[in-house]
Amino acid sequence: MAKTRLARTLFLAVLSALLVVATLAGCAQPTATPTAKPTESADPLAEHMTLSIALWGISSYLPAGTIDKVRDQLYEDLNIDISPVNTTWDDYTTKIQIWAASKQLPDVFAIDAVNTEYLAQWIADGIVKQLPSDYSAYPDLKKIMDDPSNAVYKYPLGADGKWYSIPRPNYMDGGWSTNDYAVVLRKDWIANLGKAVPTTFAEFQDLMVAFATGDPDKNGTNGDTIGLTVYDASWLGTLMNSFEPGLTGGDSNVWVRDTTGANKWIPAFMTQGAKDGFAAIKALYDAGGLDKDFATIKGTEGEDKFMNGQAGALAHGGNPGGLYGMRVKFDQLYSGKNWDDMFTIMYPFKNYKDGKYYRYVANSAWSESYLNADVSDAKMDRVLRLFDYLFSDKGNKLFRYGIEGVNYTVDGSGKITLIPIKDGAGNVIPISKVYPITPMSSLTQWSGTGSYIGPFVYPDIQAQSKAVLDWWMANSESMATDLRMGFIDYASKAKATALFKDDLVKLVLSADSNAAYDTLIAEYKAAGYDDVIKDANAKAAELGIQ
Amino acid sequence: MGAPGRAAKAARNTARVRGKGFGSGPASHPTTVGTVLNGALMVLLALVTIFPFYYVVLIALSDYATVHKQILYIFPTKINFESFRAVFEERTFLNSFLNSVFVTVVGTAYSLLISSMAAYALSKDRVPGHRILFIIAIIPMFFSGGLIPYYLTVSAVGLSNSIWVMVIPAAITTFYLLLMKNSFDDVPKSLEESAKIDGATDFTVFFRIVLPTSMPVIATMALFYAVDKWNDYYLAMLFINDLNKYPLQMTLREILNNFTRFQGTGIGAVIQNQQTPIVYTRSLQMAVIVVATVPILCVYPFLQKHFTKGIMLGAVKE
Known part of the structure; x- marks a missing residue:
């Protein structure tokens, strides 16, 4: 009888332990992301950095375990890698507001928050980082920030003439x-x-x-x-x-x-x-x-x-x-x-x-990018270089058309001709399937200008x-x-x-x-x-x- | 009315009474206007019920031109599987389907175990403080701690970006707990007492006496929990960032969002050289409904026999 009772007690103890272990197994702490330290080298790109970025659909642009030469070139050119933090068109505002309230914002995040009370509060509470006023180190980004139709982003509720965000323009000329x-x-x-x-x-x-x-x-x-x-x-x-x-x-x-x-x-x-x-x-x-x-x-x-x-x-x-x-x-x-x-x-x-x-x-921009206030100045520099890169002619072509000589050619007049990649049935494979990262160009700009002047699906x-x-x-x-x-x-x-x-x-x-x-x-x-x-x-x- | 008339009326009445029983043959169902009207009404009700589902499938299998060239579209004139192709070709579809199956199976089992054990404990008067515990269990039905504290708590225990976030924090639905408790209240005490006399512990009584005798409510709760977990996207939306950990509902929403944006007119909808497949958005919406609904519908037949009885259990307290 005593043995039976002991066996029951043991059984119950094991069952309880299993339940606790099963519960705790699900609660395992995620691996902490190492924080980049400010670079002390003369080469601003010397230190490798991981940038966490929240953008609509970004996880699908950076699938793990896939070959993506455009992604590799970006990483190599800027000595970075990107940790995607996915948002969707239905939930991005809710998610970002929760992250802001719980101090869990990624390094960079995309949202349309100008003239909202919560942006004014973020600025007042030091949730978002104030950006520099001098963009001379980032010439292609500077063109965007200096454009009068984008410069308005210095004036929304709470900003008081200072930069807190990088607008996401649709056209390079507001008149378009x-x-x-x-x-x-x-x-x-x-x-x-x-x-x-x-x-x-x-x-x-x-x-x-x-x-x-x-x-x-x-x-x-x-x-x-x-x-x-x-x-x-x-x-x-x-x-x-x-x-x-x-x-x-x-x-x-x-x-x-x-x-x-x-x-x-x-x-x-x-x-x-x-x-x-x-x-x-x-x-x-x-x-x-x-x-x-x-x-x-x-x-x-x-x-x-x-x-x-x-x-x-x-x-x-x-x-x-x-x-x-x-x-x-x-x-x-x-x-x-x-x-x-x-x-x-x-x-x-x-x-x-x-x-x-x-x-x-x-103002042709819709939405803008903010930096987490906890981002170091060195990391902010790398983020701004990323934006500068994506606004540059090189970055633009890389993300819109792929690799020069492989996916497109440029003639003497600058005209771009795409070299379509086809599947076995002769169907053109979209560039976003060949290089999944390419839609991430929406981190910096929409495709308005490109839709007028670049190769387009419907030429008519x-x-x-x-x-x-x-x-x-x-x-x-x-x-x-x-x-x-x-x-x-x-x-x-x-x-x-x-x-x-x-x-x-x-x-x-x-x-x-x-x-x-x-x-x-x-x-x-x-x-x-x-x-x-x-x-x-x-x-x-x-x-x-x- | 003469005797033959009375006899005929009596015979008709007898036939009617017999006809009410299950298994009575066609001979006992004389066709009357009422029967015809009743049948017509039932057919109409069935059509009204079935038609929306039929229409969903119809549109899911149609292309834009087929639908829009006809003012009234009842019968398929051209079958098109592009919408389903768009759904099934999504890179993360299979993964998210398996994630949803995992969450539904494991989550339902986990929820049933935790909920039934809690309900059983709450149904026992001899559990110290059971009334207070009961009130504590009920409070979340009416008051929430707020989204931010919830988010911080769940994040603090390391469940962010983990598929377990759809299993562990959502383990107990208070309403289901109450239904189970009420059902366990109805289990005769004499059953438990006789088991105790034979040397059974509380766990033995629970697992070998109470649960087997409460199968209807367990099956019903299993169905409720399974449907909830299959349909859940909110917890994933809040806590999961990795596409590979998305449940099916999130992936389907993503597919729909992306197509709507690419083929609609939203800002930045067009990225040159992207050439998304041409899929009729409404057809895609309907295909998504079919894909999201059919798997969980398949569970119903297996639990249907318990369902009616189960949902009534605990409804009346004597």
Whole structure:
């Protein structure tokens, strides 16, 4: 009996121990990452460093155990290796905020945090590292930091004129943003109706009404098609260009200099041009030229309507990236036809007051990179060299096209010709499959510039888009703004809550857009916009922004 | 009504009564308008229930042109496996599938063991402080410690970037613990007492008497835990950075995100020379639903017989 009891006791002890061991096994401490010490060598790259970087999808760019000559060259050139810290498009903000709160941030992390309260708090609490003001040691990075459209990143909430982040630009020239907003037309429908591509807003309205009431698709039924549809209501900003260029991007946080009155900065949506532009879009809607569902369209619904042949025009991007989704669908829906025969980008209209063309200028960056405040100066230097490398011509080509002579060639004029690598079935293998690290170019920049000037998947839409962009740059002048106005920090900034899309929908669906506009502006002023304008102008005067 | 009429009515009633029993033959089911309506209603309900699943599979097997050239799309006119190909060709797919299987199997077993032992202890009045322990167990159902303390705690015990983070911190779901406790409350005390008289210890009683007699609730909880663990992505999203340790749900989300961005219009969607495969996004979404759902659906038939009985156990306290 005593033996049995002892055996039971032993059994229970072993079972309990196993449970504890199993639990603790899962709780094993991870190996600590060695911290790099500041280099004391004259060669700034002498010491090997491991950089932990949080970026969307970075783990898939650096898979363990794979051969990647681009990665190897980067590591060799900068004497680094990268420890990827993965974030995804759904969770990056949550994750980074948790890491910041728990002091577990990686060395470098990507997020869009400008003008947020939490960034101001990170700066105040010393969570993110202040970057140097002198970038002369990093010449290609310097070009980015010196660009006026990027320099605005010194002014967001809490930054107070100091650099805390490296912006992630889409274009190397902020003026190229103007072509991000356009109307794409069914060229064949225009021909079917015996009309021409419109050059004024009145002609445009006439065409849209004809699309909606006539039989542009030649199916024998009048009125079963739509005139203009949208990707989202905010894309109607493109129609505001000839009235108030500052609203082209559908952003109520764009400021323009009002020279008609007290010569001060005001939000672009408060100008007379804005009022007239809203009225014009309302007139288009009332005439039946605008999709009745424009206010609620989301996702790719509008794009689908346009590509399926339900609508004759789409307000969306005119850049290669914006056209790309349409072009993919075109291949599936209109096999055997030419894109150029069916679709065209509408060129801009002259300003309704002075007859000039004004291009929209925007900060083309979306999101930025920050450094953990615990990063040493030596490591920060290596991070900045990494960014400099990726912005350089050498790094750019390496990450976009692969190895010179193997994946591409450059002729005497600088033209790049890709050498496609094909699989056994003759299909081209994407460069990102050959060198998984290449999409990591998004650490420093988006592909806007490259999509215009480099090899592109669809040369037809690239050429069409580039022609419009070239036209813009040759025939228009920049709108009168200072991009810093949207970034500077002032006391009443939290009261600047206007949203272009909401206001547009409200005005277009009102009985009288002019009266509704006056009421809306009065309400905004009563809600604090008078303070916003006063404080923003005071801050602008302090910073010398005229 | 005459006698023959009454007899016929009685016969009809008898047939109806007989017809209510399982196994009664077709002869005892006279076709009436009510039966037809009832059948039609059942068919309609079945269609309403099944159609969403059918539509998911239909769209998953379709390409953009097939769907968008038709206003109403009910029957497949062209089968396209590109979406499934895109899912299965993902480099980390197999790995993440195995991770999910591991988390589901090991996590469910671990959760069942810990939860059932805790529930049994809480169901015993003689356990010192069991009422306080019970209240402590219930508190997390209503109040959370907050995300940051949770993150710090889990990180501090070294579970960050470990697949065990989906097993250990999520070992007990309080609601399931309560269901088990209520079920164990209903096990007759005389059973345990007789086992004790025969020399059984608490563990013997638990493993050899209580658990076997509570199979319905154990099977039901196993199914609940398994579904939870199969579907879980939140803990992985918070704590796991290594793609090779991602569960299937995270990988599927990544696939969807990446395709949506490449083929949508988001900033930086186009990287020249990347040439992603042309896949219809909605088709891909539906393929992801199929891939995520079918494996765990396969578990149901094996536990179905216990399920109805199990979920009712502990529901009524006498």
